[in-house]
Amino acid sequence: MTKKTTILDLQNKKNNGQPITMLTAYDYPTAQLVDAAEIDTILVGDSLGMVVLGYKSTVPVTMAEMLHHCQAVARGAQRAFLIGDMPFMSYQADSGEAVRNAGRFLKEGGMDSVKLEGGREMVPAIKAIIAAGIPVLGHIGLTPQSQSKLGGYRVQGRTAAAAIELLEDALALQDAGCFGIVLEAVPAVVAAEISQRIEIPTIGIGAGAGCDGQVLVLHDLLGLYDRLQPRFVKQYASLRQTIIDAFLTFRAEVNQRDFPAHEHTYAMKAEEEQAFLNWLEE
Numbered sequence: 001m002t003k004k005t006t007i008l009d010l011q012n013k014k015n016n017g018q019p020i021t022m023l024t025a026y027d028y029p030t031a032q033l034v035d036a037a038e039i040d041t042i043l044v045g046d047s048l049g050m051v052v053l054g055y056k057s058t059v060p061v062t063m064a065e066m067l068h069h070c071q072a073v074a075r076g077a078q079r080a081f082l083i084g085d086m087p088f089m090s091y092q093a094d095s096g097e098a099v100r101n102a103g104r105f106l107k108e109g110g111m112d113s114v115k116l117e118g119g120r121e122m123v124p125a126i127k128a129i130i131a132a133g134i135p136v137l138g139h140i141g142l143t144p145q146s147q148s149k150l151g152g153y154r155v156q157g158r159t160a161a162a163a164i165e166l167l168e169d170a171l172a173l174q175d176a177g178c179f180g181i182v183l184e185a186v187p188a189v190v191a192a193e194i195s196q197r198i199e200i201p202t203i204g205i206g207a208g209a210g211c212d213g214q215v216l217v218l219h220d221l222l223g224l225y226d227r228l229q230p231r232f233v234k235q236y237a238s239l240r241q242t243i244i245d246a247f248l249t250f251r252a253e254v255n256q257r258d259f260p261a262h263e264h265t266y267a268m269k270a271e272e273e274q275a276f277l278n279w280l281e282e
């Protein structure tokens with residue numbers, strides 16, 4: 001039987017100096033593929049809004065959209081620890097609403113935990129969610145839901161003062177009970193220092209090799225999304241062109257009547273076919 005990854009496994013990996021792997025997935029087939037590669041954790045990120053739903057940012061993403069995709073991922077993954085990303089304005093307004101919405105990720109979405117963006121200002125909501133029995137992954141540095149406030153998708157923590165703020169946010173999230181923290185678009189030296197000074201795992205994206213784990217957006221890794229290509233993305237495949245080439249071949253074969261061929265076609269039993277032809281001739 002497949003062993004399900006837990007937050008204890010993630011903490012053990014940090015304690016033993018073993019890197020943690022995380023990828024996003026948004027539906028049944030991508031969840032199955034990520035699980036087959038034995039990636040430790042799947043994040044159903046609100047990046048869904050940009051890479052799957054075609055929004056310009058993550059801001060418009062709704063609870064309904066997140067839950068719909070979480071359910072599909074939960075059906076596809078047996079092994080990975082599952083994290084549902086709380087969308088913009090599902091947790092910021094008040095802690096009660098944050099707990100209710102976090103609960104929906106577990107009850108309706110089939111997730112094992114939730115992630116939310118923000119530092120010290122989010123501690124009351126985080127504590128309330130954890131008190132309800134729901135593990136929380138923090139997310140600081142570049143927090144895309146507040147990119148408008150940050151002045152765009154910009155590297156965070158580049159001044160000494162900003163780096164200290166990030167470290168204090170990380171310590172506050174740890175004290176609040178988070179099981180880990182995503183560090184996004186942060187100078188490597190700052191992320192490495194945070195990772196050493198806190199006991200819970202850090203998962204980096206654009207935060208250098210000193211983090212305890214690494215996360216990438218699946219569509220970036222596979223070369224399927226070309227609207228935004230941050231420096232920190234490594235494309236491990238160029239599936240966009242591979243897929244377009246397959247579609248072009250399909251179109252050409254249909255136009256030339258090369259597809260479907262004999263092996264793609266169903267036949268009738270010879271006597272049934274003859275009876276049918278006889279009937280048509282009568």
Ligand code: KIV
Pocket residue numbers: 024043044045046047048085182184205215216217
């Ligand atoms: O939404 C997302 O995919 C994320 C990752 C980039 C960490 O938040």
